[in-house]
Amino acid sequence: DIQMTQSPSSVSASVGDRVTITCRASQGISSWLAWYQQKPGKAPKLLIYAASSLQSGVPSRFSGSGSGTDFTLTISSLQPEDFATYYCQQANSFPGLTFGGGTKVEIK
Amino acid sequence: EVQLVQSGAEVKKPGESLKISCKGSGYSFTSYWIGWVRQMPGKGLEWMGIIYPGDSDTRYSPSFQGQVTISADKSISTAYLQWSSLKASDTAMYYCARKRSIAARENWFDPWGQGTLVTVSS
Numbered sequence: 001d002i003q004m005t006q007s008p009s010s011v012s013a014s015v016g017d018r019v020t021i022t023c024r025a026s027q028g029i030s031s032w033l034a035w036y037q038q039k040p041g042k043a044p045k046l047l048i049y050a051a052s053s054l055q056s057g058v059p060s061r062f063s064g065s066g067s068g069t070d071f072t073l074t075i076s077s078l079q080p081e082d083f084a085t086y087y088c089q090q091a092n093s094f095p096g097l098t099f100g101g102g103t104k105v106e107i108k
Numbered sequence: 109e110v111q112l113v114q115s116g117a118e119v120k121k122p123g124e125s126l127k128i129s130c131k132g133s134g135y136s137f138t139s140y141w142i143g144w145v146r147q148m149p150g151k152g153l154e155w156m157g158i159i160y161p162g163d164s165d166t167r168y169s170p171s172f173q174g175q176v177t178i179s180a181d182k183s184i185s186t187a188y189l190q191w192s193s194l195k196a197s198d199t200a201m202y203y204c205a206r207k208r209s210i211a212a213r214e215n216w217f218d219p220w221g222q223g224t225l226v227t228v229s230s
Contacts, residue, residue, distance in 0.1 A: 095167030
């Protein structure tokens with residue numbers, strides 16, 4: 001299986017801050033990567049697919065970049081509703097799809 | 109509206125069997141892969157496996173092969189996840205999720221079901 005490593009595992013930030021989360025794949029996956037947001041007690045929600053494409057309805061303050069093994073999710077100006085846990089998922093190795101360990105974005 | 113609705117929470121004893129469901133609506137159920145994801149208490153997301161309801165082609169993550177069975181009944185637009193003998197370690201939230209598109213390599217998922225909490229305790 002392709003291993004996905006996210007960093008940091010948690011980050012404390014204030015409303016208005018720029019937040020960057022990194023995801024590294026154990027082998028190259030081109031742009032076959034998605035990002036999800038999960039709030040407590042809720043199902044995950046797709047934010048970004050194909051490494052940088054914004055899912056319909058997702059605010060433009062979210063952006064994704066990267067290819068190969070290194071990827072980034074950026075929230076340009078953190079809003080109160082963005083406090084959640086974020087997961088990357090590699091989509092290259094089917095059916096051995098794998099998620100990163102998650103990054104919890106907390107209020108500073 | 110494309111929607112996946114899962115069956116309700118379950119409380120079971122070790123050794124019991126269980127089948128939980130995920131009903132799709134608002135789209136052609138036979139045209140999109142549906143996957144299952146486990147989330148143990150306080151932990152991250154784990155991919156379990158996936159099924160194509162059109163022909164019941166089913167694939168499993170190596171970690172879950174032989175541990176669960178994924179199936180679908182296209183006549184009622186419903187996918188299933190089942191256990192023949194539950195263990196305490198199966199206690200978790202289980203989500204179903206539909207592939208966002210029918211394109212073969214686009215293996216990302218939207219929408220997701222609301223989740224089914226399975227508790228296994230003696």
